Amino acid sequence: MRSPKDFFAPLAVGAPQPPRQIPVRPSRMIHFFDPGNEKMAAKVPDIAKKTDVLLGNLEDAVRADRKEAARAGLVSIAKATDFGRTQLWTRVNSLDSPWVLDDLITLVTEIGDKLDVIMIPKVEGAQDIHYVDRLLAQLEARAGLTKPLLVHAILETASGVANVEEIAGASPRMQGISLGPADLAASRRMKTTRVGGGHPGYLVRTDPVGDDLNEGRTTYQQDLWHYTVARMVDACAMNGILPYYGPFGDIRDVVACEDQFRNAFLLGCVGAWSLHPVQIDIAKKVFSPSPADVAWARRVIAEMGDGTGAVMIDGKMQDDASVKQCRVVVELADELAGDDPELAAAYDAATKEIQS
Secondary structure (H helix, E strand, O other): OOOEEEEEEOOOOOOOOOOOOOOOOOOOEEEEEOOOOHHHHHHHHHHHOOEEEEEEEOOOOOOHHHHHHHHHHHHHHHHOOOOOOOOEEEEEEOOOOOOOHHHHHHHHHHOOOOOOOOEEOOOOOHHHHHHHHHHHHHHHHHHOOOOEEEEEEEEEEEEEHHHHHHOOOOOOEEEEEOHHHHHHHHHOOOOOOOOOOOOEEEEOOOOOOOOOOOOOOEEEEEOOHHHHHHHHHHHHHHOOOOOOOOOOEEEEHHHHHHHHHHHHHHHHOOOEEEEEEEEHHHHHHHHHOOHHHHHHHHHHHHOOEEEEEOEOOOOEEHHHHHHHHHHHHHHHHHHHHOOOOHHHHHHHHHHHHOOO
C-alpha cells in the first residue's frame, strides 16, 4: 500500500505531476470510430464539431488483422486534426492482449500531447490500473509530456464490479468508469444477447385478481443494469471521478436508447457511448438538463437565499438538500452552456419565463 503522502508523486523520473482534481468537461457522448476505416477517418473533422468526446477504438470492434492499421490510423488522424474543444480519447486493447503494449508505447510517445484519456477495457481490479499508471508515467517521461494522461476503466467483468470502489480510487489519473454490458453479461453468465438496455423476460407482474392467474395481470420490463450502474455511480462519486453508461447496441431503436440513457442520467451518469451518429443527438439531448429543470433550479436557489432553512415554492417544500440538488443541475447547465450558445439561449429564455 502506498503512503497517502506519495499518492500524487510522479511514478517515473521526469513524468508530469499527477492531477490533483479531475477536470469536469462536457462529455455527454463518447463517440466511437474505427481509425483504420478510411471512410470513418474522413468524417472525423466534421463529427468532432458535433461531439464532446471522440474515441479512436482499437479494441473489440477492430479485427485482429486490422489492429496495426487502426493504431497507425489514429496516430495520423490525431496529428492532422484540430479537435478544438472536443476531447480525443482512445480505447486500447485489453491488458491480456498481445497488442496493448504497442498501443500504449506508440500512442503516448507519438500523440500523447493530443490525447486526453486512455480507456482500459476489462479492468479486474486496482492492480490493472497500477500497471497502466506506472507505464504511462515512464512513457510520458520518455515523450517529454507536461500534461498527464488520464485513465478511464470499463466495468465489464464480475471481478471488476466486485472491486469497483478500489478501481475508482486506484490512481490520481482515474477520470471515470463506463458500464460495459455485453462483456459483463458474458462474465456473469447472464442469459441475454443484447448489448445494453432491458430484456422482456426480466420483468415483474401484478398480483392476480380472483382465481384466474392470467387475466388482467400487467407486466413491466425491468432494467438488468440498475444495480451495477448505481454501484458504479457511488464508487465514482466517492472518488471524485465520472460515471458513464456504455453502449446501446440496437441502433434502430432510438426510443429505447433515449430511455436507457435517461435512466443513466437520472442515476448520476454524465454521459454514454454513441456507436452511430444518430445516437449523438440522443445523448446530447438526454445528458443536458432540460431548460425547464434549469429554470426551476435557479428559482429555488434564488428564493432560498443563503441556502439554509426551508421555504414553500408552488406548494412544494424546499430546504438545504433541495438547494444542493439544484446546484448540481445549474452547475452542469452553466458548464454545457459555455460551449453551446443555442443551449445557453434556451436556458436563459426558460429562466426569464419562470421569473416573469
